[in-house]
Amino acid sequence: MTFKFFLFINLFLGILLIPKQLGAQETEAPASGEPENVTDAFQESFFEALKQKGIENYELALAALNKAEKAAKTEENKAVVYFEMGKNHTYLKQYAEAETNFNKVLKSQGDRLDVLEQFYELYYQQKEYEKSIPLVQKLIPFDEDYKEDLANLYILTQQYDKALVQLDELDQVWGESDIRNALRAQIYRATGNTEGAIENLEQKIDDNPKNEKEYLNLIFLYSEQGNKEKAFEVAKNLLKNNPKSELVHLALYKFYLDEGNASEAIKSIKIVFASEEVDKETKYKVLGDFIQFVNENPQYETDLAEIVNQFSVENGRVYEKLGDYYAAKNQNEDALNAYEKGIAKDPDNYNLLKNTLLFQIDFKKYEAAAKLSAEGLEIFPAQALLYLLNGVANNGLQKSDAAIESLETGLDFVFENPKMERDFYEQLSLAYTAKGDSKKGKMYADKAAATKMPN
Numbered sequence: 001m002t003f004k005f006f007l008f009i010n011l012f013l014g015i016l017l018i019p020k021q022l023g024a025q026e027t028e029a030p031a032s033g034e035p036e037n038v039t040d041a042f043q044e045s046f047f048e049a050l051k052q053k054g055i056e057n058y059e060l061a062l063a064a065l066n067k068a069e070k071a072a073k074t075e076e077n078k079a080v081v082y083f084e085m086g087k088n089h090t091y092l093k094q095y096a097e098a099e100t101n102f103n104k105v106l107k108s109q110g111d112r113l114d115v116l117e118q119f120y121e122l123y124y125q126q127k128e129y130e131k132s133i134p135l136v137q138k139l140i141p142f143d144e145d146y147k148e149d150l151a152n153l154y155i156l157t158q159q160y161d162k163a164l165v166q167l168d169e170l171d172q173v174w175g176e177s178d179i180r181n182a183l184r185a186q187i188y189r190a191t192g193n194t195e196g197a198i199e200n201l202e203q204k205i206d207d208n209p210k211n212e213k214e215y216l217n218l219i220f221l222y223s224e225q226g227n228k229e230k231a232f233e234v235a236k237n238l239l240k241n242n243p244k245s246e247l248v249h250l251a252l253y254k255f256y257l258d259e260g261n262a263s264e265a266i267k268s269i270k271i272v273f274a275s276e277e278v279d280k281e282t283k284y285k286v287l288g289d290f291i292q293f294v295n296e297n298p299q300y301e302t303d304l305a306e307i308v309n310q311f312s313v314e315n316g317r318v319y320e321k322l323g324d325y326y327a328a329k330n331q332n333e334d335a336l337n338a339y340e341k342g343i344a345k346d347p348d349n350y351n352l353l354k355n356t357l358l359f360q361i362d363f364k365k366y367e368a369a370a371k372l373s374a375e376g377l378e379i380f381p382a383q384a385l386l387y388l389l390n391g392v393a394n395n396g397l398q399k400s401d402a403a404i405e406s407l408e409t410g411l412d413f414v415f416e417n418p419k420m421e422r423d424f425y426e427q428l429s430l431a432y433t434a435k436g437d438s439k440k441g442k443m444y445a446d447k448a449a450a451t452k453m454p455n
Helices: 038-054 058-071 075-091 095-109 113-125 129-139 146-156 160-174 178-191 194-207 212-225 228-241 249-258 262-274 280-296 298-311 317-328 332-345 350-362 366-379 384-396 400-411 418-435 438-450
Strands: none
Touching: 038 058, 038 075, 058 075, 075 095, 075 113, 095 113, 113 129, 129 146, 146 160, 146 178, 160 178, 178 194, 194 212, 212 228, 212 249, 228 249, 249 262, 249 280, 262 280, 262 298, 280 298, 280 317, 298 317, 317 332, 317 350, 332 350, 350 366, 350 384, 366 384, 384 400, 384 418, 400 418, 418 438
16 A cells, blocks of 8 residues: 655644645734734644644644634635544544545545545545545546555455456556566456466566566466466476576476476476575475485485585585485484584574484484584573483493583473483483492482373
């Protein structure tokens, strides 16, 4: 929605419609023959109203405006008052009163930009979209940006044919825009007129075969319809007409994978990963798709490793996905190798840190696990699991004092997790027993045995 409130011409929070006569002194005598300074009375009440509005005392502002109305001697001065009354009633959500006052101004002064804009805002707040349309039509001669508002209002009132006409007119005058394309897509979804959307995009492509965005939109629509064959055809046409397109490979890799053309899919994936136009989250999704493909076609694991090495320049999250893949296949050594490469690049990734430590301990790499868990605790000092794993690693190194310090500290961070609590007690029992303190070793062993596990 467009609101261009640029006509505020006074420091008192916007006196619009101020007539030139406001500052003039009226010296005519009233009917009674008694002289009276009418303008002073009007100004005093009017500016009191502005002051009260400025501090959000809208009721007091309206009281002052009622006085100003009585003191006003010209239609123009009264219009100023009615306009301010309308704004104050709007703030108080007294919409009927606001509407009445705005209509008084328009009747007196004709179609004024500032009043029409306030009136439009009033209706829009109430979601009175039907009533907003005539106002916006009156605003368009002042500012053609309101044509986009009109299209939006047609959509909100389900006048879809009028909305499409309006959007097409705007495209012809101003060229395409993402906002209008989004509005047009919204119409097609609301009406279920996917064919209309496709025809519209095909016409745009015919008019401009180099327009990459329209190809991509058309690919999406065909894919959404389940028409993969047409979507694939459009993608290949895009590549033919725009060989340097990188974004088209976001569609092509998937089509190639679906038809089992791994070599072409890998080429497209490499282009995606090398592209600066594709965001990281999208790249992770592509990697996930390829990992799933390799899971069913393990002969391409070498290609997977190569792709991961290419993408891993950015950060370690790709190694996390690769490690998850190997772990799911019980290739634990490969999983650990991937996790360790990942955590070296992405030390703030807690999930990656946890998985790396668990595999390090599983392979009895206690020195590495003790070092990594200590570094991890500097980043995540309230994670009980890291204290436990640090204790396990130090127990494995027969460093009982270091294990005890970590384990006793970590116990303070265990909340409503009986299994982890028992693991702490068991490790403390091992540490104290190894240290030669059999009494405390037994105490913690008894605590471990007494810890009740959930059913």
